[in-house]
Amino acid sequence: MPTFTALTTLPGRENAEKLSEALERLTPEPTGVGTFEMEDGSGLWEIGGYFTEAPDETGLAVLAAAFGAKPFAISELPDTDWVAKVKRELVPVEAGRFFVYGSHDADKVPADKEPLLIEAAMAFGTGHHGTTLGCLKALDRLANEGFVGKNVADIGCGTAVLAMGAARIWPDVVLASDIDEVAVDVAVANVTANALEGRVHCVEAAGFDHPDLAAKAPFDLVFANILKAPLVMLAPEMGGNICAGGHAILSGILNEQADEVVAAYDATGFDVHTREEIGEWTTLTLTHR
Structure with missing residues (x-):
């Protein structure tokens, strides 16, 4: 199933949150919407929507103009098995006596470490x-x-x-x-x-x-x-x-x-x-x- 993203930026938290709420009401509806303050000191906020079908470009353009945001950048993401990708790219983590790993690395647990198994599908909190x-x-x-x-x-x-x-x-x-x-x-x-x-x-x-x-x-x-x-x-x-x-x-x-x-x-x-x-x-x- 294809995944589409629509991303834009604008200054100010209040406008960003209002645009985020408006984006949620777009048809076709996004499967998720995120609002984040950019960490480059610019004062800009990024608003992103994720869609399982191509988003309404005209609707996005109207929203961007209404809230003073940059035009939405629309992209189609490749169909990727993200769990398999994470398994390939997330190596075990050592934190002092602790060894955090996924089941695909069970054979790498050192005998002198305290093992903590966290599967790759649950990437936040794996220790990385x-x-x-x-x-x-x-x-x-x-x-x-x-x-x-x-x-x-x-x-x-x-x-x-x-x-x-x-x-x-x-x-x-x-x-x-x-x-x-x-x-x-x-x-x-x-x-x-x-x-x-x-x-x-x-x-x-x-x-x-x-x-x-x-x-x-x-x-x-x-x-x-x-x-x-x-x-x-x-x-x-x-x-x-x-x-x-x-x-x-x-x-x-x-x-x-x-x-x-x-x-x-x-x-x-x-x-x-x-x-x-x-x-x-x-x-x-x-x-x-």
Whole structure:
């Protein structure tokens, strides 16, 4: 089945979001629409639509003119088996003691590493992204310092790779939560694939808003690999759900956003323990005062 893309740019978040909403109402309808701020400092936003049939070029031209956007660039993508492509191109990742791999690389797992199986179809959270890699390295660093997590939560867990990493090295049950039902299903599937049933408990929740999380708080370690804005909003909850001397490992933070996140968490009682940049992403390990 062919896939078509229609991409444009325009300045300003408000107009970008309005154009994105209008694009969703186009006929034929797009199968997905994305809106992203470009990271080149230009102040431009990119809006993209994905279609399974050729989009209405006239309709796109009218939308672009109405919102002051550049003309849409329309392309037909080649029919590609993306999972097979990812399997070919995603090599295993080592993050300290952890070895993240797909089943196609099962024969490459070193005997002295903690294995974490994440299939290629679930590419975000495989460890290749700088945020996930940074969190796994931060976890490894804490363990090397002698820290033992006895009450650990992974908020916004996605594939649950971070929760599984903690469960690999420490004996107590780890809680993993995500606001998205599909992500929770993916997390459960990954826990099963890694033979960690009963060691990682997955729930659907926004932040800490779940009875299972409330029952186990305060935690001595919380992962939150999400984005800057929700991390800042979550700072007061973190302060109320992490014990004194406990840690938060945070990522999903662009390097230029890190100081703002640090300031938000300083205001709720956290000090910077370590700070690491991997590419354009920063991972923070914080300690609750």
